Amino acid sequence: MLSGIPHRTETIRAYKDRGGLVAAVLPIHYPRALLRAFDILPVEVWGPPKVEASYGAAHLQPYVCSIVRNALSFLQTGGLDGVDVIVVPHACDSLQGLGSILIDFIRPRQPVIPLYLPRGRRESDTAFFADEFRSMYRRLEEVTHCSPTNSELMESIRREEATDKLLAQLHQRSSCLALTQMEFYRLVRAREYLTAETFSELAQVALSQTIEAPKNGTPILLSGIVPEPMSVFESIAEMGGLVVADDLACCGRRLYPPGESEDAFYHMAESILHAPPDPTRGTPIQERRDYLLRLIAASGARGVAFYDVKFCEPELYDLPDLRIELQEAGIPSVGIEVDLNDPLSHQALTRIEAFLEMIA
Amino acid sequence: MTRDERRMTVSRGVCALGIDVGSTTVKIVAVDAGGDLAWHFLEQADPRVEDQVARLLDRARKETSQTSEVWDVPLVATGYGRKLVRQAGRQVTEITCHARGVYRELAHGGTLVDIGGQDSKVIGISPKGDVVDFSMNDKCAAGTGRFLENTASRMGVPLDRMGQVALAASDEVSISSTCTVFAESEVISLIAHGVAVESILRGLHRSLIRRIVAMIRTVGLVPPLMLSGGVVQNQAIPRMLEQETGEKVVLPSYPQLMGAYGAALIALEMRV
Amino acid sequence: MSATGWLGYQWNVNIVGRTFLRVQRWQVEQRVGGPARWKSEYLTPPLTISPRAKELVARHWLEARYANLHRKVAWVTSGAPVELLKALDFFVIYPENHAAICGTARVAVEISSEAEDAGYSRDICSYARTDFGSMLSGKTPVGKLPKPDLLLACTNICQTVLFWYRVLARHFNVPLILIDTPFVYYDEAPEYAVQFVKRQLEEAIPTLERVAGRSLDERKLREVGRLSRMASQLWMEVMERNDHRPAPITAFDQFTQMAPIVEMRGDAATVDLYAAMLKEVDERIARGIGAVKNERKRLLWDNLPIWYRLRYLAEFLGEHGIAIVASTYTNAWGELATMIDPEQPFESMARTYTYPILNRGTGHKLATMKRMIEAYHLDGVILHSDRSCKPYSIGQMDQRDRLIRDCSVPALLLEADHNDSRCYSEEQVANRLAAFVEMLR
Numbered sequence A: 001m002l003s004g005i006p007h008r009t010e011t012i013r014a015y016k017d018r019g020g021l022v023a024a025v026l027p028i029h030y031p032r033a034l035l036r037a038f039d040i041l042p043v044e045v046w047g048p049p050k051v052e053a054s055y056g057a058a059h060l061q062p063y064v065c066s067i068v069r070n071a072l073s074f075l076q077t078g079g080l081d082g083v084d085v086i087v088v089p090h091a092c093d094s095l096q097g098l099g100s101i102l103i104d105f106i107r108p109r110q111p112v113i114p115l116y117l118p119r120g121r122r123e124s125d126t127a128f129f130a131d132e133f134r135s136m137y138r139r140l141e142e143v144t145h146c147s148p149t150n151s152e153l154m155e156s157i158r159r160e161e162a163t164d165k166l167l168a169q170l171h172q173r174s175s176c177l178a179l180t181q182m183e184f185y186r187l188v189r190a191r192e193y194l195t196a197e198t199f200s201e202l203a204q205v206a207l208s209q210t211i212e213a214p215k216n217g218t219p220i221l222l223s224g225i226v227p228e229p230m231s232v233f234e235s236i237a238e239m240g241g242l243v244v245a246d247d248l249a250c251c252g253r254r255l256y257p258p259g260e261s262e263d264a265f266y267h268m269a270e271s272i273l274h275a276p277p278d279p280t281r282g283t284p285i286q287e288r289r290d291y292l293l294r295l296i297a298a299s300g301a302r303g304v305a306f307y308d309v310k311f312c313e314p315e316l317y318d319l320p321d322l323r324i325e326l327q328e329a330g331i332p333s334v335g336i337e338v339d340l341n342d343p344l345s346h347q348a349l350t351r352i353e354a355f356l357e358m359i360a
Numbered sequence B: 001m002t003r004d005e006r007r008m009t010v011s012r013g014v015c016a017l018g019i020d021v022g023s024t025t026v027k028i029v030a031v032d033a034g035g036d037l038a039w040h041f042l043e044q045a046d047p048r049v050e051d052q053v054a055r056l057l058d059r060a061r062k063e064t065s066q067t068s069e070v071w072d073v074p075l076v077a078t079g080y081g082r083k084l085v086r087q088a089g090r091q092v093t094e095i096t097c098h099a100r101g102v103y104r105e106l107a108h109g110g111t112l113v114d115i116g117g118q119d120s121k122v123i124g125i126s127p128k129g130d131v132v133d134f135s136m137n138d139k140c141a142a143g144t145g146r147f148l149e150n151t152a153s154r155m156g157v158p159l160d161r162m163g164q165v166a167l168a169a170s171d172e173v174s175i176s177s178t179c180t181v182f183a184e185s186e187v188i189s190l191i192a193h194g195v196a197v198e199s200i201l202r203g204l205h206r207s208l209i210r211r212i213v214a215m216i217r218t219v220g221l222v223p224p225l226m227l228s229g230g231v232v233q234n235q236a237i238p239r240m241l242e243q244e245t246g247e248k249v250v251l252p253s254y255p256q257l258m259g260a261y262g263a264a265l266i267a268l269e270m271r272v
Numbered sequence C: 001m002s003a004t005g006w007l008g009y010q011w012n013v014n015i016v017g018r019t020f021l022r023v024q025r026w027q028v029e030q031r032v033g034g035p036a037r038w039k040s041e042y043l044t045p046p047l048t049i050s051p052r053a054k055e056l057v058a059r060h061w062l063e064a065r066y067a068n069l070h071r072k073v074a075w076v077t078s079g080a081p082v083e084l085l086k087a088l089d090f091f092v093i094y095p096e097n098h099a100a101i102c103g104t105a106r107v108a109v110e111i112s113s114e115a116e117d118a119g120y121s122r123d124i125c126s127y128a129r130t131d132f133g134s135m136l137s138g139k140t141p142v143g144k145l146p147k148p149d150l151l152l153a154c155t156n157i158c159q160t161v162l163f164w165y166r167v168l169a170r171h172f173n174v175p176l177i178l179i180d181t182p183f184v185y186y187d188e189a190p191e192y193a194v195q196f197v198k199r200q201l202e203e204a205i206p207t208l209e210r211v212a213g214r215s216l217d218e219r220k221l222r223e224v225g226r227l228s229r230m231a232s233q234l235w236m237e238v239m240e241r242n243d244h245r246p247a248p249i250t251a252f253d254q255f256t257q258m259a260p261i262v263e264m265r266g267d268a269a270t271v272d273l274y275a276a277m278l279k280e281v282d283e284r285i286a287r288g289i290g291a292v293k294n295e296r297k298r299l300l301w302d303n304l305p306i307w308y309r310l311r312y313l314a315e316f317l318g319e320h321g322i323a324i325v326a327s328t329y330t331n332a333w334g335e336l337a338t339m340i341d342p343e344q345p346f347e348s349m350a351r352t353y354t355y356p357i358l359n360r361g362t363g364h365k366l367a368t369m370k371r372m373i374e375a376y377h378l379d380g381v382i383l384h385s386d387r388s389c390k391p392y393s394i395g396q397m398d399q400r401d402r403l404i405r406d407c408s409v410p411a412l413l414l415e416a417d418h419n420d421s422r423c424y425s426e427e428q429v430a431n432r433l434a435a436f437v438e439m440l441r
Helices: A010-017 A032-037 A066-079 A093-106 A123-144 A150-171 A180-193 A195-208 A233-239 A264-273 A285-299 A311-330 A346-359 B002-013 B048-065 B094-106 B145-154 B160-166 B181-192 B195-218 B235-247 B253-272 C003-032 C048-071 C082-087 C095-104 C106-115 C126-137 C160-171 C191-212 C218-243 C249-259 C259-263 C268-286 C307-319 C346-352 C361-376 C396-407 C426-437
Strands: A023-025 A041-043 A085-089 A110-117 A218-224 A241-248 A303-309 A333-338 B016-021 B027-033 B037-044 B075-079 B109-116 B120-125 B132-139 B225-228 C073-076 C092-093 C150-156 C177-178 C295-301 C323-325 C380-386 C411-416
Touching: A010 A023, A010 A041, A023 B145, A032 A041, A032 A123, A032 A150, A032 A264, A066 A093, A085 A093, A085 A123, A085 A285, A085 C323, A093 A110, A093 A180, A093 C361, A093 C396, A110 A123, A110 B037, A123 A264, A123 C191, A123 C380, A150 A180, A150 A195, A150 A264, A150 A346, A180 A195, A180 A233, A195 B235, A218 A346, A233 A241, A233 A264, A241 A285, A285 A311, A285 C160, A303 A346, A311 A333, A311 C160, A333 A346, A346 B094, B016 B048, B016 B094, B016 B253, B016 C218, B027 B048, B027 B253, B027 C218, B037 B048, B037 B253, B075 B094, B075 B253, B094 B120, B094 B225, B094 B253, B094 C095, B109 B195, B120 B195, B145 B181, B145 B195, B160 B195, B160 B235, B181 B195, B181 C426, B195 B235, B195 C106, B195 C380, B225 B235, B225 B253, B225 C380, C003 C048, C048 C092, C048 C249, C048 C259, C048 C268, C048 C346, C082 C092, C082 C191, C082 C346, C095 C106, C095 C126, C095 C259, C095 C307, C126 C160, C160 C177, C191 C346, C218 C249, C218 C259, C218 C323, C218 C346, C249 C259, C249 C307, C249 C323, C259 C268, C295 C361, C307 C323, C307 C426, C361 C396, C380 C396, C380 C426, C396 C411, C411 C426
Parallel strands: A023 A041, A023 A085, A085 A110, A218 A241, A218 A303, A303 A333, B016 B075, B109 B225, C073 C092, C073 C150, C150 C177, C295 C323, C295 C380, C380 C411
Antiparallel strands: B016 B027, B027 B037, B109 B120, B120 B132
């Protein structure tokens, strides 16, 4: 059992009280270390669920996913209180559009920093990404009037890398930790707003509390973008399921390996571009399949639950082929679509339950 | 089977119960030690699920001539309201239960299509009776019985005559709307333009069937094609499904009871 | 390439095929002139050059049928730097254009259903579903699509092309070249972004040459660049002539006539075609002929066309004396013309392909629309909220509000889809258009 994960609001307040700044960061990939080097705390905005969606709906059509629409609603209904800068990474057409309308139409008080994500892993992509980070550095200089040196940047990078290493260990050992499914995900998702230092402390405590016998349950791999509502973990547990491996955009797809370069910008670019396969980063389907099969073999998962937010195009294109390939490798899968503003529907729960019954 | 016949067979003893709490109807089935259907009952779904289940269990006890107060028969619940059945020893989804029930009755694998009032499912069943894949149309009414009910009622055609009327049509009008609500406006517009009711009704059935066929293709059609669910009583459905797929459609004797039957079979296993 | 392949190609395409198409065109030309054949009382008959344009496009699809016999085939996205491929003598196919043909021919739903049956969600782009459906079933209204030897996806029109082409790459098992063009959020793309695109173009050459089986000829590239720029400039002029009142052609004509500038850019025949089209447009202007006979009001169309309802929309609006004289969509293939520099091909291609309207911010699109309202003397705007095209559609709600506020023109947001007629509600669209038309009185 893990006690006392600090909440978002108290984390933000504490950080600001110490003189730091706060960045609201949209999904998915961005250089945490760069922001921290400027003493800016990145606080990620994944939705959240349960916002007054009509605000977002005034600017974004219904066929835009609820992560993006809710994000806009959230930012417009107090989500920007205490925020000093907004970072909008590029991951898909909807986030592209959100970044653009924030800059051109909504025009919040806070500076909006877009960040393009290259879709290959060629050297040219890494070089470009490094340049994007340099551009971001210049914007942050304007905001903070600070100019961290390369070695200060590298220090921030190393701190994040150490934390990411612990995060990876948490994922690897999830089945042996004394945490329920829900508690595990609350912990790993706290990386979305806690400082690296605080997260590392909590991770170390969690890693030291293991259980004797392995957990019971029909083992599955959870793939998708974001596990909302979080109550899905309780539901899965009640149905006798157990998530043993993670391919979620907010979690398992962001297990960043350390970079190599001595140049901080290039280093950060390398790290993100070598993260696990991700459709938003252009990974070919075959690579995604191979990666998932390796994860499945290592974790003992018996099936894959694709848990997506409705209208998510990066996910939808790959799914049919991916599912066929998995089936051919003897791995059944199920597809579930959710809307962040709806409670988990009876239908979605029945699908998961029927799937668990099928693979039990 | 008449009610008297049912009572007589019960002398072998009711060994397990299955209850399917659907959104439109609730079905309860009792099986004997051999897993054969011993007794059943069906009625409209009452929103007060718990009370209804208690009443039905009472009726089951009375009609199967159980005299003892303590009725130790295992019960498995399935269907939309399964989580509300406190008395159930286990809750299992309709997918698993329908497959189990149909497999027991027809004794072979294949592709099972269940068209319910509020959702429809296609279930791939292996030769051994396991669920190997499934597809559900549960997000909107357009692939369900509700689609036909709504639109047919606007045309003043009684539900139990829908199928006959549709089959009697000499031609068919294509309904392009995918949404039940839009389809209604489309139907009204067609009627206003003097299009025959039978042609429209046939077109509506075609829309539903096409949606079902699309689901079948997702799962992959492995013959034989089997049908279950209340909507199956509409004779146009199996007929048009055969037309669209080119496959003969096989119906179990009690298509509407397959979920409850499967649940009862699972309950029977719990006894062992 | 085998000798029999070459012979088969020559016979089928150059000897039999082209002759057949030429005869067909001649027959149509004889008929089209007569007023008796043209049924609309509100719309002027189509340009007399239309049969020739159709022949050009038909010839392209005829060649497509036999292309695998003797040429290397590339499937590319509509914003791709096609000049490189043309210089290497690839036969180029645009799946988007093919999908649009399916939409216009009203077979897109049937073909998409093949993809949907295979599990592709209806929430993905209708062009992609049409393409997947055709790929899986072989169904196509153009006879036969040649298999690609190479795929090239450029993200300047949207991100989903990459997801789409990854599926194609898996299916056809051929190399996929990515030209990733960073989105331009502000007025200008940073220089390092343009250099990134340039570098990708240069680094693509070895793979392109390997698949093509030949080396890139700089001279050929310059020539293709020159022809590309000429065709784009002519196309731009054709569209710009619509600032006249009455407009000689409508946006619907442009939608129908744009195929060559999209898929045969870089060919000499395309230059000739648009030169002839411009001449005919000028003749119409000289004679005061408008595409809509009693042009009363002039509109801008934003976003992709609704391919399966072009005729209905043209006639409905024409009946009310309303002409759609400009569109941001067709404009996209002309406004970058000046950037193509045949003498500096890689540098200028990098810029040209970074700056299409779809790769630029929502504020830029608004500014473009405002400019067009001014330049073409427009009375209103129809913004097609295309369910399948998020990069084009996101921002329209704010753009619409500002057009109404800043330009004092009515602006209609019309919800539909460019290729999937199941997302088009006849009643709803008719109602909204009727109300909008009343606002234009």
